[in-house]
Amino acid sequence: MPIEPDEVRHVAELSRLEMTPEEADSLADDLQKIVSYIDRLQEVELGPDDEALTYFDADVHREDRTASGLERADALWNAPDADGEFFLVPKILAKDEE
């Protein structure tokens, strides 16, 4: 599956990443190499019994019980900006508050 610079620019936009056309070209090259490498997995022969192994039997879930989480100061500690109560972010207008 070839990765075109257009695809990279589109995904970059979805991810809110800024990049120059040169960066997009070079990233397309790099991503192409990574994807080709992963594609080698397709060559592995799988029998019907190998499918997803125990994945489907895992059924991981938990009881509905609460536990205390982070203290607010700890939750806000690593934020780029905060006011002691809230995380602060640049104003975004693209989607209105629900």
Added chain:
Amino acid sequence: MKVVVLIGMEVHVQLRTQSKMFCRCQVRFGAPPNSLVCPVCLGLPGSLPVPNREALLKALTAALAFGCTPPAVTKFDRKNYYYPDLPKGYQISQYDQPLGKGGTLEIVTQEGVKVVRLRRLHLEEDTGKNLHDEGTGRSRVDYNRAGTPLVEIVSEPDLASPEETRAYLTALRTLVQYLDISDGNMQEGNLRCEPNVNLHIEDGGKLIKTPIIEIKNINSVRNVERAVRYEIQRQIEEYQQKGAAVTEVERATRGFDADKGTTFVMRQKEAAHDYRYFPEPDIPPITISAAWRSEAQARVPELPPARRRRFMQEHDLGEYDADVLCRDHHTADYFEAVVAAGSAPKPAANWILTEVARHANERETTVAQLGLASARLAALIDLVESGRIARTAAVKKILPLMLDSGEDPERLMTTLGLARLDDENLLRAAAEAAVKNNEKAAADYRAGKQKALSALMGFVMRETQGKANPDTVRSILEELLSEE
């Protein structure tokens, strides 16, 4: 020009659980900002989500109650988009193996009953909340709500009017309250709806489909009806102005302005619907075992449509009264308790939907929470039905006092001297006075004018402050006037 209105609904219902969908933080409305958070719901590196069994069961219960088909295996997917209320950069949702596909919801309007088809029902996590500060150029974010379990229910575009849209939302809210999976409170945001509205216009042999408009910011049942009504009219006017050019846009989002009763354009994220869904690698797929299905099925009670029909058959109620009683399951329970306490069903329904409901509204509470014991109301209704007290006295004097004091209606009636006068001698004296003071009416009656009796009845009722038992008075008067 022929216009066909197509409305579909997307409804989000917050499930009532102790803990969040994928972590053990408490779910609570109104807690101090960012006090109910942990590494999982903040999306910190290295944290792992673990699904809440109770949320899965509640969602499965809803799927079964709507008649959806649950899959043998369900799974979660990542819905990727960037917005500050979404700390991970993706929302854990369900894409191609939702908890329910298909299903229906029955709605009641003036026109009757309609079955609305559902497309799907899936489980996902709620986002945090952004608060926009005017002026500062910044937004504040509170992640307490992030990770709250949500069920999203998507209908087919089967709704054809603002009234039907409102009825759909009412029916859906009633159902989740019957299932006891959510408070279904729109003001607190645990029930949120987004109608999709478009028109198929047949004009001059051509079919024009207007853009599908999704309406956001609707916070009450009444406003969904207002928003849809405005939007239909707006789309018709837009077509009349632009003609076929309206089809240039395929879909758009508009917000509802409750003050003006209008919808307005909302700025769009570019490529908004490119969410790049992929399976959530941190959560293995979950088998919906037969045991789970039966556990969920056991939680499905008698549902509103079935209960409504039972009320109509067992208690001989009309469809409208039965529907209104069943809209709130506590009211329906209360009605059944009053009937079980010995009241005839029709007067019980009538009292609950009029007099009792009026007091509940005045006190901004519900019929069931008014504190009026069902046995007491049944006793009051019985006093009226058996003719021992006038209905007006029961409504205006006794009922308000019962609500304030919780007193027995019969005792109140005796204490206040409101019991109907049935004393033969006393009523006979009053009737004789009536005949003596209304010679013309008495003569008219004797001459065959049946109507003249009402003047005489009125005299006795006035003399007794309305307490005389009209049946007794009538028979005494008839007896007096037939003499001679």
